[in-house]
Amino acid sequence: MRKLQNLLVTGGSGFIGSHFIRYVLTKTDFTGNIVNLDKLTYAGNPANLADIAARYPGRYTFVHGDICDRDLVQNILETHGIDTVIHFAAESHVDRSIHGPAEFVQTNILGTFTLLESCLEAQRQGRPIHFHHISTDEVYGSLGETGYFTETTPYDPRSPYSASKAASDHLVRAWHHTYGLSITLSNCSNNYGPYHFPEKLIPLALLRLLNRQEVPVYGDGKNIRDWLYVEDHADAVWLILNRGQTGESYNIGGNNERTNLEVVKTLCRLVAEETSGDVAEMEKLITFVKDRPGHDRRYAIDPQKIQTELGWKARHNFEEGLRKTVRWYLENQEWVQAVQNGDYRTWIHRHYGG
Ligand code: NAD
Ligand code: DAU
Numbered sequence: 001m002r003k004l005q006n007l008l009v010t011g012g013s014g015f016i017g018s019h020f021i022r023y024v025l026t027k028t029d030f031t032g033n034i035v036n037l038d039k040l041t042y043a044g045n046p047a048n049l050a051d052i053a054a055r056y057p058g059r060y061t062f063v064h065g066d067i068c069d070r071d072l073v074q075n076i077l078e079t080h081g082i083d084t085v086i087h088f089a090a091e092s093h094v095d096r097s098i099h100g101p102a103e104f105v106q107t108n109i110l111g112t113f114t115l116l117e118s119c120l121e122a123q124r125q126g127r128p129i130h131f132h133h134i135s136t137d138e139v140y141g142s143l144g145e146t147g148y149f150t151e152t153t154p155y156d157p158r159s160p161y162s163a164s165k166a167a168s169d170h171l172v173r174a175w176h177h178t179y180g181l182s183i184t185l186s187n188c189s190n191n192y193g194p195y196h197f198p199e200k201l202i203p204l205a206l207l208r209l210l211n212r213q214e215v216p217v218y219g220d221g222k223n224i225r226d227w228l229y230v231e232d233h234a235d236a237v238w239l240i241l242n243r244g245q246t247g248e249s250y251n252i253g254g255n256n257e258r259t260n261l262e263v264v265k266t267l268c269r270l271v272a273e274e275t276s277g278d279v280a281e282m283e284k285l286i287t288f289v290k291d292r293p294g295h296d297r298r299y300a301i302d303p304q305k306i307q308t309e310l311g312w313k314a315r316h317n318f319e320e321g322l323r324k325t326v327r328w329y330l331e332n333q334e335w336v337q338a339v340q341n342g343d344y345r346t347w348i349h350r351h352y353g354g
Contacts, residue, residue: 001242002130005032008082010067010115011044011089012036015196016134016230018048020086023234025056035061035080037073039107043092047335047344048195054352067111073118077129082122084130084241087115090165093199094138097161098293108164109171116175123181130182132241133172137189137226137253137299138162148302149187151249158294169249176247184244186237189253189301193230193321194328198339201225202322205264206329207336209271209282219291221261224298228254229321232314239310253301254314261286266319270326 007024011017013036024030038044046053052060061080065072067089076082089111091097091104112133119129140149141156157166175181196203205215236252244250258266268282306312316324329336338347 003083004030004241005083006081007032007034008076008080008085009034009036010085010087010111011038013038013040013044013046013048013062014088014092015043015048015193016191016233017088018045018195019193019230020088020234020237021049021060022052023231024238025052025060028238033059033061033080035063035076035082037063037065037067037076038089039066040064041091042342043197045195045197045339045344047338047347050348050352068106068114070114070118073114074121077118077122077127081127082129084132085115085119086132086134086237086241087112088134090134091161094159094161095199095292097159097164101160101164104160104164108161109167112168112171116171116181120175120179120181123179128182130184130241130246131172131175132237133169133183133185134237135169135185135187136162136165137187137251137301138296139166139169139187140299142296143298143300145298148300149251150302151187151251151305158296162296182246184240184246185249186240187249187251187301188233188236189226189228189256189299191228191230191233193325194332195335196230196325198336201260201263202267202325203329205267206271206326209267209285210275210329213285214287215264215285216287216289217260217264218289219295221264221286221288222259223295224257224259224300225263226253226300227256227258227263227318227321228252228314229316229324232316235315236306236312239312240306243310245309250306250310251301251303252306252312253303254316254318255301255303256314256318257298257300258318266322267326270323274323274326274330
């Protein structure tokens, strides 16, 4: 078991990072402190953790800043006595990486480099730090109709996003092998759940269905993704942090392969059920549009290693996870509006003061 007392979470105001912080503080026996370093890009939303900030004022600290700012990172590591870094911060959307790759190289590669160098500096000063790197299944490339990604599948990234994530994974491993930095990595499949920024397929389709707008499906809609409820990802990362072997990678996935068209049709049915709508009317909104350039055909994770070594198992099946997600978006229309308007601060003020 690793000692986990003072955690630095990067990108903790984003979708998965905020779930991770919420999970650790509310659902585990962790008694230490968490610092969240986030630049608050378009994807970072303090509203995702407004209730947590109000509930854990002594144990949760937010720092607004960039992981590429080495002085800031070193200062946080020292003043907060950080023993563990969990690195979520990234530019995360494939479509954006196709239109503007520079930010991806900057944050995903140089930002990771800055964090690694800062941890190494702390180690040299006698303050060892464990570094957990959050990566993606996309580094392995695209599968045909059969087969699964395992931890030994060769890297074959195909988009600027996945190439930048692959580069950062290589840096993390190199800092372990060359400089002896304590590290673990995880490569997860597609997440979904509450607080998901509505540029990704599930929240985008869901909100468009609720507003009775067309839902864009790329290409023939037969690309396959392996979906995991976001809290199951947080649970897996927590297990790896506590008991994962130093230097090792773990693949995380829920054995939940679906074509994009299946996902959207399931959403049509759930939205119809939850809003007393007509499923056939919903399905009429599905619109096939031009394909994403270089669109990976299929991702599928083999999660055997984390299951057998650490006893992890996804707790949510797709149907119940997706229904929970639909209900959350229906019940949190104000959050949705605030995200769509970029008006988080008014929202936080209204709900939590300050
Ligand atoms: P997200 O886009 O929702 O959040 C990213 C967060 O990082 C935001 O809060 C943003 O403000 C912050 N950030 C961006 N650049 C920064 C910088 N330079 N300095 C500090 N903060 C910065 O992303 P997500 O979907 O929550 O993904 C989190 C991590 O998980 C990423 O590393 C991503 O590659 C990985 N991942 C995501 C998925 C998925 O399905 N979303 C699956 C597997 C792995
Ligand atoms: O596999 C893990 C990855 O999953 C993460 O590393 C990325 O950060 C995350 O964004 C996600 O990448 P994808 O490209 O798979 O997710 P996205 O939601 O953008 O798209 C899912 C699938 O749906 C993909 O095949 C493209 C398709 N799509 C997407 C959008 C936004 C559509 O058909 N229509 C759309 O409007």
